[in-house]
Amino acid sequence: MKLSGGVEWALHCCVVLTRAARPVPATRLAELHQVSSTYLAKHLQSLSRAGLVRSTQGKTGGYVLTRSPQEITVLDVVEAIEGPQSTYVCTEIRQRGPMGAPPEACAAPCAIARTMYAADHAWRATLREVSIADLVRTVGTDYEGDVLGPIGEWLVAADS
Amino acid sequence: MKLSGGVEWALHCCVVLTRAARPVPATRLAELHQVSSTYLAKHLQSLSRAGLVRSTQGKTGGYVLTRSPQEITVLDVVEAIEGPQSTYVCTEIRQRGPMGAPPEACAAPCAIARTMYAADHAWRATLREVSIADLVRTVGTDYEGDVLGPIGEWLVAADS
């Protein structure tokens, strides 16, 4: 029960991409965060498949957010990386064994599964309430001075 | 990001243990659910270490709940199996790279981590609201007739 580390990378990338005027290559994003560029590229592909970022190829290619930051929720990013499936999978063990319940009585999920699903929904609801724009705003108030601005400029600078 | 399958087993065991008058051996619980007895035993050991069940050794040994069902929450069981650590681990990548933030500015967790922690807390809060007694009550209304009673009797029966 541990979230993939790629979620953290992807969220940080989305936050800094809000301050980039031009497409940012995966290599530059990896350099900024000091992570493996090839592995980060894989996660960026997931974001691309989910439609959160658009990739442009060629010499000045890279990644750009497709929507405005307030229209991208943290849940969007998490589900793009982790997948939309629930954290709990019910194997219907109530139907198994000598005291197993008959299948026709198990149309609805059992009480245990319903509880776990409710918790999963509460988790997702919390993530849905926060947008990338909210994160950017919070980062702005967390530190003295503007920290995201210089990062955005560094991302589109000529070289490192 | 998938919950261990042992959580499902443990929860079902706790529910049926509420209807067992005497200690129930792990073998019998495994037989009831048609799962590996040796692997289930490992999870029951986790419940024992967490203090949710008491194990008695010897010929008529087995597992019994230590507290009344309404004093055991679903979260207790989940944390006994999965551990109490958060689902999200922050690696502080904001401090890394050429634009890394200085450590003295990172006393508090970053905005991303705070959001993930909040979602984690919401998940746990939901699980904490539901007790084993609640599950037993819900199971009673889910089906026609009493399904847990016969199971409790079967658990303490002489043989299968």
Next chain:
DNA sequence: CATTACTCGGACAACTCTTGTCCAGGTCAA
């Protein structure tokens, strides 16, 4: 318009963790 350099994209291994099994040791009731 051809070249070239740069990018993404998906297929390919190495690794870690979870899942599952097994056995020796200790304990209690009959």
Next chain:
DNA sequence: TTGACCTGGACAAGAGTTGTCCGAGTAATG
């Protein structure tokens, strides 16, 4: 004393994650 049961650890298999590589495509450039 015997048999059944729990405890703890060591051990193997499988899945999922982490990480790497090379080919296809695209845009700038001369």
